[in-house]
Amino acid sequence: MRLSRYFMPILKENPKEAEIVSHRLMLRAGMIRQQSQGIYSWLPLGKRVLDKVNAIIRDEQNRAGAIELSMPTLQSAELWQESGRYDAYGKEMLRIKDRQDRPMLYGPTNEEMVTDIFRSSVKSYKDLPLNLYHIQLKFRDEIRPRFGTMRSREFMMKDAYSFDLTREGAEHSYNKMFAAYLRTFERLGLRAIPMRADTGPIGGNLSHEFIILADTGESEVFCHKDFVGFDIPDERTDFDSVEGLQAIFEKWTSLYAATSEMHDEAAFNAVPESDRLSARGIEVGHIFYFGTKYSETMGAKVQGPDGKEHFVHMGSYGIGPTRLVPAIIEASHDDNGIIWPASVAPFDIVVINMKAGDQACDDTCELVYAALTKAGKDVLYDDTDDRAGTKFATADLIGVPVQVIAGPRAVANGEVEVKDRKTGARETMTIEAAINRFVA
Numbered sequence: 001m002r003l004s005r006y007f008m009p010i011l012k013e014n015p016k017e018a019e020i021v022s023h024r025l026m027l028r029a030g031m032i033r034q035q036s037q038g039i040y041s042w043l044p045l046g047k048r049v050l051d052k053v054n055a056i057i058r059d060e061q062n063r064a065g066a067i068e069l070s071m072p073t074l075q076s077a078e079l080w081q082e083s084g085r086y087d088a089y090g091k092e093m094l095r096i097k098d099r100q101d102r103p104m105l106y107g108p109t110n111e112e113m114v115t116d117i118f119r120s121s122v123k124s125y126k127d128l129p130l131n132l133y134h135i136q137l138k139f140r141d142e143i144r145p146r147f148g149t150m151r152s153r154e155f156m157m158k159d160a161y162s163f164d165l166t167r168e169g170a171e172h173s174y175n176k177m178f179a180a181y182l183r184t185f186e187r188l189g190l191r192a193i194p195m196r197a198d199t200g201p202i203g204g205n206l207s208h209e210f211i212i213l214a215d216t217g218e219s220e221v222f223c224h225k226d227f228v229g230f231d232i233p234d235e236r237t238d239f240d241s242v243e244g245l246q247a248i249f250e251k252w253t254s255l256y257a258a259t260s261e262m263h264d265e266a267a268f269n270a271v272p273e274s275d276r277l278s279a280r281g282i283e284v285g286h287i288f289y290f291g292t293k294y295s296e297t298m299g300a301k302v303q304g305p306d307g308k309e310h311f312v313h314m315g316s317y318g319i320g321p322t323r324l325v326p327a328i329i330e331a332s333h334d335d336n337g338i339i340w341p342a343s344v345a346p347f348d349i350v351v352i353n354m355k356a357g358d359q360a361c362d363d364t365c366e367l368v369y370a371a372l373t374k375a376g377k378d379v380l381y382d383d384t385d386d387r388a389g390t391k392f393a394t395a396d397l398i399g400v401p402v403q404v405i406a407g408p409r410a411v412a413n414g415e416v417e418v419k420d421r422k423t424g425a426r427e428t429m430t431i432e433a434a435i436n437r438f439v440a
């Protein structure tokens with residue numbers, strides 16, 4: 001992508017409305033734009049990051065055996081009247097009428113809708129277990145939308161829903177998502193700690209929130225500090241192994257970890273003082289087992305091996321991609337801007353032409369840009385006629401992991417400079433060596 005032809009509206013000034021660093025940096029880097037309170041457009045740079053986050057989430061959901069579908073954002077009120085949540089949900093639910101005066105709503109979550117899909121076509125235990133997910137916009141009319149897309153009214157959610165014949169089966173399904181979440185957050189460059197959590201309007205009694213520790217987090221959390229160093233389940237994890245996944249679950253719940261709603265002061269005080277971590281955190285995921293709460297009210301039954309009808313045991317599993325992007329920035333930035341983990345960086349490499357219009361600089365940059373693009377890298381080429389200082393500041397601000405810098409002096413020697421955004425380390429090398437470094 002040539003920057004001269006791209007759309008990346010950088011802000012020079014710090015936006016006044018931004019109270020936390022991620023919100024400030026997302027606005028300054030031209031990643032998002034507020035359209036009305038708590039409702040955002042994702043501009044091209046932000047959209048690239050969001051897509052990469054979603055690709056990792058999708059990959060790990062698929063690995064754990066979940067199956068993707070797509071459900072609409074607008075739902076009929078009737079379904080929610082069946083479950084009893086239409087009245088219970090209160091003012092957070094955005095209620096709409098269509099032209100026939102039928103009550104509709106912008107979905108805050110999809111338990112009812114997925115249960116409706118399930119009951120219309122699954123009749124036998126032989127079709128279980130089943131886990132269906134989608135990545136879709138949601139709307140919650142939050143009292144206090146704030147911190148940009150961290151807590152917005154319209155936001156994206158990956159929501160998965162599991163269906164099992166028995167409680168034991170449902171626990172295995174829960175453990176699959178538990179392990180998938182540990183892997184997902186690790187691949188996003190984050191350390192998320194599962195903590196016992198309140199179930200709120202979703203219901204049930206087994207629930208974990210996945211929390212990123214961050215000073216700007218909205219939740220107050222308490223946990224054993226050893227969680228910070230625990231190993232993540234690796235690629236060879238067998239998601240069909242009931243014992244294997246139960247062992248992962250037990251290990252990751254063996255020490256104290258709870259959000260403030262579930263905090264037990266006495267149990268926390270039993271942890272040696274030097275191991276106690278009392279901090280603030282960002283909830284990036286939340287998983288629930290709620291048994292037959294929806295299947296009973298909505299009549300979702302299957303025939304069991306005994307020939308009888310059974311209400312299915314269900315769970316639901318949420319991740320907030322539009323919250324994860326700012327959470328990653330909260331965890332990874334410096335005074336100059338964002339430092340993206342390679343896995344979600346909007347571009348892999350930025351090529352900076354320090355003197356656009358200078359034949360040797362232009363030729364070198366075109367060569368490097370073409371070679372890296374051909375090798376399958378996402379490359380941003382800063383071919384604008386801005387001052388070199390402005391280009392360096394922009395490259396640092398948008399956080400691309402590697403900068404390849406071509407200035408007249410180096411280019412005259414057949415060389416470029418390669419800068420690592422995270423460490424700031426710079427190396428001068430031949431053009432060929434720079435290309436070869438990334439074309440493995």
Ligand code: P5A
Nearest residue numbers: 109150151152155159284285286316317318320323
């Ligand atoms: C689980 C999946 C649910 O809604 N139903 C389907 C269950 N859970 S939840 O905890 O309420 O939300 C899941 C995740 O969505 C993100 N999230 C938000 N992100 C941005 N702005 C918001 N206002 C917002 N509300 C929820 C969080 O990451 C949460 O863990």
